Every structure is written in C-alpha cells, then in structure tokens.
Amino acid sequence: MDEKYEKVKKILKKYNQEQLLIWYDKLIEQKKEELLDQILKIDFEQMEELYNQTKGKKDFKDCKVEPLSYIDKQKLSKEEREKYEKEGIQVIKEGKYAVVTMAGGQGTRLGHNGPKGTFELEVGEEKKPLFTLLAKTVKEATKKYDAVIPWYIMTSKENNYKTIEFFKRHNYFEMGEENVKFFIQNELPMIDTKGKILVDEKGMVKEAADGHGGIFEAMRKEGIIEEMKQRGIEWVFIAGVDNVLAKMVDPLLTGIAIDKNYLAAGKSVVKNNPKERVGVFCKKNNKPSVIEYTEITDEMAEKVDEDGELLYGESHILCNLFNIKAIEEIGKNKLPYHSAFKKAKYIDKNGVIVVPTEPNAYKFEAFIFDAFEKLNDMAILRVKREEEFAPVKNAEGVDSPETASKLYKDYIKNKNK
Ligand code: UTP
Secondary structure: OHHHHHHHHHHHHHOOOHHHHOOHHHOOHHHHHHHHHHHHHOOHHHHHHHHHHHHOOOOOOOOOEEOOOOEEHHHOOHHHHHHHHHHHHHHHHOOOEEEEEEOOOOOOOOOOOOOHHHOEEEOOOOEEEHHHHHHHHHHHHHHHOOOOOOEEEEEOOOOHHHHHHHHHHOHHHHOOHHHEEEEEOOEEEOEEOOOOEOEOOOOOEOEEEOOHHHHHHHHHHOOHHHHHHHHOOOEEEEEEOOEOOOOOOOHHHHHHHHHOOOOEEEEEEEOOOOOOOOOEEEEEOOEEEEEOOOOOOHHHHHOEOOOOOEOOOEEEEEEEEEEHHHHHHHOOOOOOOEEEEEOOOEEOOOOOEEOOOOOOEEEEEOOHHHHHHHOOOOEEEEOOHHHHOOEOOOOOOOOOHHHHHHHHHHHHHHHOO
16 A cells, blocks of 8 residues: 555656645545545546646637538438338347437536436426436337347446436336446546646545546447447447437437448437527538537528528437447547536645635536547438427526426327327
8 A cells, every 4th residue: 555655646746736645644544545546547648638728729710611411301201211210120120229328427507416317307297207208218119119129328437326226226117137237437537727636525536427428438448339249239329318308219210320321320400590509410521520509600500501491500419329330439549528617626735625606627528429520421310309309408497307398298298199
C-alpha cells in the first residue's frame, strides 16, 4: 500500500493534481485503496488534452455541410413497405435482433432521485416507470414476432446497482433473466476551470459518465459485442431511456437498412420550426452526421427545398439501428469528447464541501452521432413525431413528464381506435 501511495503521489506531482489526496487520511482503509486505484486508472495526458480543448471552440466552417437524404415513411407505397418489413421481420424472427437502452445518463434536468428509468410517468389511471413502459414495447414485439429479443441496458457506475435492483424487483418483466443484460459505461473525471480534477463529497475522484457515445467502447470492453455475436445478433437498435414512444423493434427500418446495404439507419422527425433546439441529420465532408442546434447558422436552419420543406429539418431523436459489424468497428476507437460546463459538488483544497449555484466544472461526453461519420452512408427514416417521440427531459415545460404523458396517452388512444 505504501508503495502504491508513493507511486500515486509521484504521478500527481508530475501532473500537478496533488489535491486528489486531500481527503485521503480521513478515508477508511478500503476506500484509501479504492482511491489510489481510481487515480491510477486516470489518463492524465488525456485529461490535459481535454482541458486544453475547453479553451477553444471547435470550428465547423472548414466542413462541407450538406443535407442528408431521407425516406419518408408516409410516402412509401404499400408494396415498398411490405417488401422492407418482410426483410426486417425475417431478421427478428431468426433471433438476429437485439435492443439496447442507454440509461447511463444523470438525468439532472429531470431531477428524479434514482435512475431515470425508474421515474414514474402518469399514463392513465396509474403511473408507470419508464423502464416498465419500454419493457412493454419489447415484450409486445417478442409476442408479435414470436421471437426472443434480448434487451441490453447501459448503466453508469452511479446508477448500475439501483437499476439492476429495480429489474430484479420486477422479475425482469418476465422476459427471463438471460434475456436482460446490463453493462456499465466508462466515466471520466470532472475538472475545474483551471484544469484541476475535482474531489467528490466522499473524498474520491469526482467522475461522470462519458456520454451516450461511450456506448461502443463500453460494449466492447464489457464483452457485449462478443456476447451478441455468439447469440447470432446482427442488428442492434439503440435508443435512450427517456423516449417512452421509442419503437425499438422496427422491421421497416431494419428492412430498409438491409435492402439498401447500409450498416446503420436512424430515425428522424420533422423539426417543429427552424429554431427548435434539436440536432439535425446532415452530411459533413460527405459522411453522415448530425449538426447541433448550437452549431447551425440561422440561414442554414431556415433554408427550404422546392417543396418548402426545411433542408436541415430531420431531427435526430436518438433512435438508431446498427449492424453488429459497424458497432465492432466503431468500438475499436474512442469517439471525440465534447465538454459541458456543469454544476458539480466537490471538496475544495481546504477540505470544505462546496455546493455551487452556478456551473463550475467541465464534464466530458462523447455523442453517439459522432459515430455516423465513421460510416460511408446510412439510411434515415422520417417517422411521425406523435408515434415515436415522447421524451422526458425536463422537470416541466417542453419535453417534460407532462408533455410525454399526453403524447403517450394520445398514441395509445389512436392505436386502439
Ligand atoms: P441526455 O443527453 O438527455 O442526458 O441523454 P441525461 O443524462 O438523461 O439528462 P441530463 O442532461 O443530465 O438532464 C439522452 C440519453 O442518453 C443516455 C441517457 O440516459 C438518455 O437515455 N445517456 C446520456 C447515457 O446513457 N450515458 C451518458 O453518459 C449520457
């Protein structure tokens, strides 16, 4: 232990991060050991690079940005639809299809105490947790297609235990424990404006999940890709935990990807208005991509085609399908990290717990859509917002439990008509 401690001290001195041991003496033996191990796992060179990155904004002016073509579900003929669906259904029936729910986020905007998937949404007479609503979708599909559809849940170190407990309590929604698997995503330390890594309120390194783009690396590291391959999975649908209308088992989208020979496909909904704060699909330097609302110029956002449709109007709704080969390829390398300035509780150098009222620290996240640029092309399917997109993001207002609850109830009402 002394040896390890000395080694850690030396590393911290080299990188000017000695504050990380400020609480060390107050920790119990087991925690001391954990802290040292946590520090030894940090890639300090990477942290320095990430800190430097916070100083300059990425410039997209050098990129060639163009609209990305899409297929409108409503405009498909009956024959086209049937042809694609037939191809997709075959894949599902043969047990080559899996779904992944990304549930590693912190859900800070919603402010729910516990994993976001355990948040209870009012859906009629009663309230149901988001996980329960998603489980219903998967279970209905397994019945409809008479197939086993394994469900993988990505958690974070912070919420993994509570998430698994929740599923145990619900007996894995009667889907069989062997068909519901969990894997933990990676975390990265948070730093202050001077590049110092923060110490959390328990005296450990302050870490945060590394964004939904961390999924590919996590799937590789946690052996999920290997497991899927052994099960014969070829297509994987990946969506967030907070879209209660996510159509996770979609033969149409799958059939389109197969038919067009693409390794990925994504769903879009039409942007509500040019100013809506959503990322939209586009092509950047000839590769599929998403341009964020913070990057798009007003002029681009307002551009329309000859039919009066927004040229950059296909919102990315975090509902994407990947071929396992694409996941394997993408998982070999890290995706770029983006920084976000957030409020983070920490212990300062005098040993005082600071609860900030304003953002004080950088968190680093990879975005799943940065993976699109690794592909030559992908299919985009425009679907109806009211059928497939009801996000629960904020405690109130837009994309809140209130709006999602209404969308969900309306959808069920229309479906049963
Ligand atoms: P959001 O970007 O909306 O973040 O995630 P969030 O963590 O849920 O909420 P805020 O921003 O803290 O309020 C979109 C989806 O991606 C998942 C989330 O769980 C959600 O399903 N996600 C996000 C992860 O799985 N891991 C991450 O590191 C970040």
